[in-house]
Amino acid sequence: MANERKRGEELEIAILEAADEIIKMKGYWSLTFQNVAKQAKTSRTVIYRRYETPFEILHALVKYKSKQAFDGPMIDLLKDKGSLREDLIAVMELFQQLFRKVGLGVLDAMLFELRQGNEESLLWLNQAHESNIKVMKKVQGFAMRRGEIKHEFSRMQMILPFNILRMENLMNGKKLTKEYIIQLVDEVLMPMYTKET
Incomplete structure (x- = not known):
């Protein structure tokens, strides 16, 4: 059975958790849309729809971590x-x-x-x-x-x-x-x- 596609908040969390993991393991230099998409098991198109730059992902990640x-x-x-x-x-x-x-x-x-x-x-x-x-x-x-x-x-x-x-x-x-x-x-x-x- 194929994995269901993530949507909404579940997708957002997957993206931000992927970004966090990339920064921890490889550093901020590796925070590319391609790497985030691969880590989050989604497509670059999905990332582009939500964020314009890696900086925007970083900003969202800080807000997410603050809420946690x-x-x-x-x-x-x-x-x-x-x-x-x-x-x-x-x-x-x-x-x-x-x-x-x-x-x-x-x-x-x-x-x-x-x-x-x-x-x-x-x-x-x-x-x-x-x-x-x-x-x-x-x-x-x-x-x-x-x-x-x-x-x-x-x-x-x-x-x-x-x-x-x-x-x-x-x-x-x-x-x-x-x-x-x-x-x-x-x-x-x-x-x-x-x-x-």
Whole structure:
């Protein structure tokens, strides 16, 4: 009996899982429509109907992995932990959880695309930063309501912790420990956020 042709969401998942496998095993350079079609057991025509470039596949893969990492948007998972320090640890642990799910190969591919400086990748980076800022504004709101701080964080202060984790994941190529996150919060983030400018 012949295999039934995949359609809809099943097909989309097969394409994205194939892309993920290609990046893990062979690197982003091997993410071609032909390779994805072969790995997903579909045709290049099907891939072309859904995506214009490998970058679009990568973007969809990151969204797919993000949904797998969290049951809903990251900002909705963030609850008041009772102190700025604990809130920051929770945010950094959630972000690290996302990196573990996305994987180093995909993270490296994202960085490669950002270095190209094309409009799509810069828009993507801006969207990531805006999402990070929303999370940090929520943390800031918790801390202000508790009376821990009286000032607002700058844009740079809101983006910095996420950029640190991005770079640490890329440079170390291994999972960062909870101890590292606590050290980052205690030695870098807490002094930065509690000092009035």
